[in-house]
Each structure stands twice: as structure tokens, then as C-alpha cells.
Amino acid sequence: GQQVKQSSPSLTVQEGGISILNCDYENDMFDYFAWYKKYPDNSPTLLISVRSNVDKREDGRLTVFLNKSGKHFSLHITASQPEDTAVYLCAAGGNQGGSAKLIFGEGTKLTVSS
Amino acid sequence: DMKVTQMPRYLIKRMGENVLLECGQDMSHETMYWYRQDPGLGLQLIYISYDVDSNSEGDIPKGYRVSRKKREHFSLILDSAKTNQTSVYFCASSFRTNQDTQYFGPGTRLLVL
Structure with a gap:
């Protein structure tokens, strides 16, 4: 089964609004959570990440919320802009034995309309 | 300038032909990855390499093999390509663990006819 799941394949938000992207995971040993952004015909790039010892991390217009008991994390983008239009991939991983493996979700295509 | 090249x-290859995809990184990263991306499936890990000659299967290794003889190079090999291996293949590298940023290459679009 899919260990990391993004239930919404697409999301449309008005310019200036808040974009909320959601991700669910199954493995409660995961302790690292990340969001990557991917433009069409481009490679994914890391946006923001958080370790399991915090519930929230802010970076400019981006905030990651982590709900460990619910095995859920989300990315909030405030003041959404047309250039935020992209595919957003969530990813999670555990660090048992120095694991280097990240599990990615299927991606959510965000469209910010002006 | 930190870079991953592919x-x-x-x-474009015909079914049954061999395929070699090359990846390089200039950051002296220990860990390198090969993923494939298909619509609705996100990035699926094919193989992971922890260093030279230290490779492990990912989630979908069947039909693929890898080679890492130098830290900066990681190759993905398809012996006798199949049509269901048509995909976009991404290489990535990270310093060491999964809590280090993964840097991705630009991707290789492979079409197997």
C-alpha cells in the first residue's frame, strides 16, 4: 500500500488566498517530513522540511504543520501567487540505522488563478 | 554550484534493447538515488546507493540494476527494456541520510516502443 498519500490530486486557489496541501502517512516511525515543489518538465526541489520533535515550522509564506497522532502533515501557503502554480510532493522518512530512504506521495497539482 | 546531471x-528504445542512464553529482554526496515518475504515482524509488559499490533495492527494483564505481557517478541499467518501463527517470543525491536535502537531476524521458 501507499505509505505516504496525498488524497487530492489537484487544488485551485485564488490569488492572495491560502493554499492548504495535505499528506497522510502510515509508518509511525517516520520522523522527517518534507515538501518538494516541481514545475512541469523540471526537477523537484526542496521547499521546507520538519523533524518530528516540532509541530510547526514557518518559513516566509510557507508553514508546515505536523500532527503525529493523526499521522498527517500539511503545507500552508499564504498570499498564494500565480508562480506558486506547480506540483507539490510530500515526503516522509525514518532514521532507523541511518536510513537514507524517503517515501514520496503522488503529488498535488496546485493552480493559483489570478 | 551544486549540481546533479543526467x-x-x-x-527512445525498442523493446528488448539495453538502456544505460547516467547520473553525476559534484557535491561529494555519499547517497544517490534513482526514481521513476509516472502519472498518479509520484516518485517511486528504484535503487539507492549509500556509497561506491554499496547499493540497495528500493521499492520497484525489478527489471533494473545499478552501478556505482565512483562516488560522483551512479548508473541505471535496463537489460532488455520493456514497454512498461517507459517513464521519466530522476536521479538524486543527498549528503548522507534521508534528513538531508535531496538534489534532483533534470530527468530522463525514456520511451520504450
């Missing part, structure tokens, strides 16, 4: 960027 060659070729586009490739």
Missing part, C-alpha cells in the same frame, strides 16, 4: 535527457 544523460541522456531523452531516449
Whole structure:
């Protein structure tokens, strides 16, 4: 089964609004959570990440919320802009034995309309 | 300038032919990855390499093998390509663990006819 799941394949938000992207995971040993952004015909790039010892991390217009008991994390983008239009991939991983493996979700295509 | 390169960027092969995808990084990263991306499936890990000659299967290794003889190079090999291996292949590298940023290459679009 899919260990990391993004239930919404697409999301449309008005310019200036808040974009909320959601991700669910199954493995409660995961302790690292990340969001990557991917433009069409481009490679994914890391946006923001958080370790399991915090519930929230802010970076400019981006905030990651982590709900460990619910095995859920989300990315909030405030003041959404047309250039935020992209595919957003969530990813999670555990660090048992120095694991280097990240599990990615299927991606959510965000469209910010002006 | 931190960079992951992939060659070729586009490739068309016939079913049964061998395929070699190359990846390079200039950051002296220990860990390198090969993923494939298909619509609705996100990035699926094919193989992971922890260093030279230290490779492990990912989630979908069947039909693929890898080679890492130098830290900066990681190759993905398809012996006798199949049509269901048509996909976009991404290489990535990270310093060491999964809590280090993964840097991705530009991707290789492979079409197997």
C-alpha cells in the first residue's frame, strides 16, 4: 500500500488566498517530513522540511504543520501567487540505522488563478 | 554550484534493447538515488546507493540494476527494456541520510516502443 498519500490530486486557489496541501502517512516511525515543489518538465526541489520533535515550522509564506497522532502533515501557503502554480510532493522518512530512504506521495497539482 | 546531471535527457528504445542512464553529482554526496515518475504515482524509488559499490533495492527494483564505481557517478541499467518501463527517470543525491536535502537531476524521458 501507499505509505505516504496525498488524497487530492489537484487544488485551485485564488490569488492572495491560502493554499492548504495535505499528506497522510502510515509508518509511525517516520520522523522527517518534507515538501518538494516541481514545475512541469523540471526537477523537484526542496521547499521546507520538519523533524518530528516540532509541530510547526514557518518559513516566509510557507508553514508546515505536523500532527503525529493523526499521522498527517500539511503545507500552508499564504498570499498564494500565480508562480506558486506547480506540483507539490510530500515526503516522509525514518532514521532507523541511518536510513537514507524517503517515501514520496503522488503529488498535488496546485493552480493559483489570478 | 551544486549540481546533479543526467544523460541522456531523452531516449527512445525498442523493446528488448539495453538502456544505460547516467547520473553525476559534484557535491561529494555519499547517497544517490534513482526514481521513476509516472502519472498518479509520484516518485517511486528504484535503487539507492549509500556509497561506491554499496547499493540497495528500493521499492520497484525489478527489471533494473545499478552501478556505482565512483562516488560522483551512479548508473541505471535496463537489460532488455520493456514497454512498461517507459517513464521519466530522476536521479538524486543527498549528503548522507534521508534528513538531508535531496538534489534532483533534470530527468530522463525514456520511451520504450
